Amino acid sequence: MRALVERIRNEGRNLGQGILKVDGFINHQLDPVLTAAMGQEFARRFSTAGVENVTKIVTAEVSGIAPALTVAMAYGVPVVYARKHRPITMPNGFYSSQAPSHTKGGVIQLMISPEYLQPSDRVLLIDDFLATGKTINALADLIAQCGATLCGIGCLVEKSFESGRQQLAHLGAPIVTLAIIDSMEGESIVVRDPTEE
């Protein structure tokens, strides 16, 4: 997606250790026009990939919520965001899966209440980054625990050098990313639009 790629070229910063700072438009500040356009672009790309009859969008708090909401707007279906800290409103019997935290260290627990995800659901899984694929795999595990069907995986930014795509191949779902980072060395961030190949 050209607008996202240009934004990363202009504002993205390599902080080293594989960390790409995109706080100005993804992780701390959000541009509503770009965020809405990204939701529409996911819908367009998933349609091209043959994904149909989506009933729910699943993501993880925190940074997944905004893009997942605009995808949900494009489809007119609800978003469920997996919680990382169990609120007192979540009843016992929730689904739970674990993943290492990429930007904070340690292990995070992801939780979804069975109230909001049913075996009949056809799910698009949306997140901000596809890096090692471990968070996405944990979310896919929650969807599998519910008995729901994973129809597609969408991430704003893919870091191809961390091989997350290969780690998700076993899920058998189409993977759509809007910008691909092939390398980050010093101040050089090599980023491309996967639709312009």
Next chain:
Amino acid sequence: MRALVERIRNEGRNLGQGILKVDGFINHQLDPVLTAAMGQEFARRFSTAGVENVTKIVTAEVSGIAPALTVAMAYGVPVVYARKHRPITMPNGFYSSQAPSHTKGGVIQLMISPEYLQPSDRVLLIDDFLATGKTINALADLIAQCGATLCGIGCLVEKSFESGRQQLAHLGAPIVTLAIIDSMEGESIVVRDPTEE
């Protein structure tokens, strides 16, 4: 706002100790149509209150992000969401304020990077709940630390019996809420639309 009030009447649950469960449309699952309509309703109500020239929306992760994003869409200005856990992408020199957590216990720290909030900014502060007002006061403190101007405060659900509105009066900003809970006793939740008085 009638649609939100009806949703609370139909799906809200009193969990006791002043906790209203609205996980089906605010805190765990989101309805994109309702969320977008709430953003537009805030813009309409703030316009009626004489709020003009808004340049930024500020909220707190997690549950503030979705309503803040749809308000941002209505105004065409960015959202900044205060972080509760400092990510490694946040540089030193960030603004910080503390508030007690209503649903998780303990104290939360709210942080905003000065990269994304300037003294020239005219800010709408958006959050899911107005209860005791302590989280909103902490966010207002961050906005004041930045030297930005607080133009208005908007919350989806106000629990009038926790007196948050009085706790925010010193800020001198118009306060817009879309549904007001006057009491919760057992299974009875008394909720009203503040525009239908």
